[in-house]
Amino acid sequence: NAGVTQTPKFRVLKTGQSMTLLCAQDMNHEYMYWYRQDPGMGLRLIHYSVGEGTTAKGEVPDGYNVSRLKKQNFLLGLESAAPSQTSVYFCASSYADRFYEQYFGPGTRLTVT
């Protein structure tokens, strides 16, 4: 049982480049989430999904897109990276009836220069 895994662990992008972060969970969780963590800001929810094929905006969705084509995967895309998107990105998942107990991945550290 790997839990929640994230790929890649580190990435450096130049302004304007695009990339996709992959989150995978093997716990058959219905809900999945993408957060970003910035110093002094805590974690902020970017997008989330309550099921395969569905996504919804969180607190800071601008500049990101997501897709949930398979229940176990949740992709976060940056179409045109900006320095303001330098952050640590965390994916999480949970059961629908225990949404409060989220399991987090190890994080992806992204730097945009």
Add this chain to the structure above:
Amino acid sequence: AQKVTQAQTEISVVEKEDVTLDCVYETRDTTYYLFWYKQPPSGELVFLIRRNSFDEQNEISGRYSWNFQKSTSSFNFTITASQVVDSAVYFCALRKNDMRFGAGTRLTVKP
């Protein structure tokens, strides 16, 4: 609007001291959930506890205890007899429709 404030940015204690991490929240909703998560140096967040807005009973789990007071909109976390392994960043969070986290409190427990 929902907001969580953790006024203590960093706390440093010596092992075996008791320490309380403060959390104050704002919400207009009457039904909501409160949480505490721990983020050890490894980086992954670990769920510690949740409370719903109708349950103001304090909870104790080993050396950890939580004090939920709706009258002051606070959900404070106390670690009794702290240990070096308690060193981490602790986040308080509030959830109605989505999760709002506080900025976190970095706790350092020195031997």
